[in-house]
Amino acid sequence: MKQARFWLLMAAAMLVPQAALAQPKKPGGKPAAPAKPPPTAPPAGGAGGDLGDIDSPAGAPAGGDTGLPPAGGDTGAPATGSSGGICEIDPSACPKASDIQALSNKNVRADVYAVQQIYALRRGRVELMPYWSFSLNDQFVSHLGPGLGVNYYLTNVLAIGFNGTFHQPFNGDSDFNFQNRRATRLAVPLNEYQAAGTVNFTYVPMYGKFSGFDKFIFHYDGYIVGGVGALRTRPIAVIDPDNRKFDYDWRLAMSVGIGLRVFLNRWFAVTGELRDYIYIEQLEATSVAKTQTDQRNPDTWFGEKPLTNNVQAQIGISMFLPFSWEYRLPK
Helix, strand or coil: CHHHHHHHHHHHHHHHHHHHHHCCECCCCCECCCCCCCCCCCCCCHHHCCHHHHHCCCCCCCCCCCCCCCCCCCCCCCCCCCCCCHHHHCHHHCCCHHHHHHHHHCCCCCCCCCCCCCCCCCCCCEEEEEEEEEECCCCCEECCEEEEEEEEECCCCEEEEEEEEECHHHCEECHHHHHHHHHHCCCCCEEEEEEEEEEEEEEEEEEEEEEECCCEEEEEEEEEEEEEEEEEEEEECCCCCCCCCCCCEEEEEEEEEEEEEEECCCCEEEEEEEEEEEEECCCECCCCCCCHHHHCCHHHCECCCCEEEEEEEEEEEEEEECCCCCCCCCC
16 A cells, blocks of 8 residues: 555656646746636537537537628628518619619709798788879879779689779869960860779789888788779860860770789788779860850860870778688698
């Protein structure tokens, strides 16, 4: 027994120096510490993992997937015959190189148009338009008078209505004309108006807004108007006022005009309008009969019947009824 222990100790003494001599030495003659083996990843299935994973490299996922693209340059596109991918299901949904080239060559208009809502809706509303009228193209006599227009809007841009003007007490002969007749005994035929009325159609082709006084935004619309009606006029006896006296009579008239409304709120506006009443006028005769009997004969009082343009300017206000309304926007 003692001999067996002796031989074991001798064998251990001989093996220890040989293991020390086999290790590499650090600079300075000291042997380097033995390197630790790298840690091994546990099998994918834990302690009871599949034995087939032993053949896989350390740290590789089970099934042999290394995370790298497969050989042959495949980048993940579905293989021929496989299902999946919108381009395979609907090829028209995927752009082609020709489509991209065509889109790049297409001219694009960069302008953006902002269309504002109509400031004051007019459809189904009644417009009351009182105004003051005065003539522009008669330098010898003036035709003034108040008037009233009533319009019903069938749509936001189209209306039917009526307007009437009362002139009789406001006609005036100019002082220049009176003094010229008295001094030179020369005169031109004159006419005065009693009243005028027309049935109109109104069309509103434009609307917009502008700033005023650097603080306020004013909305406006422009309209054109046309209609048919009548004027009640008579000649003024200036050629032979001692014997002639004329009565008012009706004249068929056509009217056309343009106007502008500037809104102060959604139901109240200031209006200006320029209208031409076109009709056939009856003038006084410029010649006087030779005998007193013929001078008093009404058949000798009347002269020419020219086509007359009575251009009137009208300034007033517009009130829309009902006062309130609301937009009906599409759902």
